[in-house]
Structures are given as structure tokens and as C-alpha cells.
Amino acid sequence: DVKVTQSSRYLVKRTGEKVFLECVQDMDHENMFWYRQDPGLGLRLIYFSYDVKMKEKGDIPEGYSVSREKKERFSLILESASTNQTSMYLCASSRASYNEQYFGPGTRLTVT
């Protein structure tokens, strides 16, 4: 079974803090994704990566950056957290661009 893990289920941070969200997949997938999910706004793509050290902006990249130094790990970074970044963050991976995605359990981030 594909397993995608995220470093935390719940996280509380203060405004202005630097926040790291880690995601690890164990199936040697090429593609990895970061989404945020908000009530009424659905799933929105923040960034994705189709190879090590490669990244592409999604629909809402502002305020975020990513890092993919190893194939299995994709990190989302909030350089200076703000209250409007309070959300559920979902990481996903897929074998290729046309395959299904496998999601992690999500990180519910609260910025106060």
C-alpha cells in the first residue's frame, strides 16, 4: 500500500513564525503536491513537484515556498505565517502525471 505521511496532524503557530510542513511518501512516486482545503473553497493547489529539485507553482503559491531535495520528501514552508494561512494542508503523491493521487492524513494548521 502507498503510504503518505505528514509530520503533524495538528499545529498551532504564532503570526510571523516560520513554519515547516513535511511530507514523505514511500512508493517512489515522481509527483508530489501540496493543497490547502478551506470550507467553501474546496481543494486548492499551492505547489507541486514532478522531480527532485523541480517545483511548479499551483493556483495559490503566494506566501509559501517548497523544497524537494529527495524524491520521497516534499516540504511546504510558510516563511512568515499569517492568520489567513490557518487551514487544512494536504500532501499528495502520484506515480505519473496522469495517475491517481494518494493523500496524507492532513495537517490542520492554526495561526494565532
Added chain:
Amino acid sequence: AQKITQTQPGMFVQEKEAVTLDCTYDTSDPSYGLFWYKQPSSGEMIFLIYQGSYDQQNATEGRYSLNFQKARKSANLVISASQLGDSAMYFCAMRDVNTNAGKSTFGDGTTLTVKP
């Protein structure tokens, strides 16, 4: 541009009955994949079923089947013999093979409630 429309914000079904969740899509790419995901209240998105744009037959996975009508650009999910554990949010999604660099577009979701 890709677009997914799920017109049913909420649906109710009696346990053991079948239910159809609607999904229509729009894309200019002739090669695409259509997916359904389930998100229980725990939050984790679970892949259910896949249909490729060139597949001749409708996809089936256990109690899930995808009613694919290409000319109508619809990809409805049919759940047979509903169970209480099917209560969840369901998302339709698509990925273009040749455009959009493999990005997925998700619908707004349908909340399904199975009544005992």
C-alpha cells in the same frame, strides 16, 4: 482550462440502496483522467476509482462504478448497496495528460449521508 462541476452539495441515501453522485467536466485536452475521492470526517482523502478518456468500458471497483458519458462530459459515481461507512464527502477530479503539467482540478464535493 479544466473545470469540474458537482451540482449536489448534499445527498441522502437509505442504507443498502444505490446512489449516484453527479460530476460534469470540461477540458480541451483529448487525453485526460477522471477520478473520484472519498473524504471521511477524519480528513484523509481516499482514492476510489479512475476512468481514462480513451477507456471503452466504465470503470468499476467493488461497490463503486463510474458512469462515463464522454459526449455529455459527465463522470457520475454510482455507489451500490450503501453502507453507513459511506457517509463522507466525495470529490470528482480530473487531470489532463498533455496540458497543465499534470495538475488536478477538483470539484467542490458532495456530502453523502447514509441513513440507517
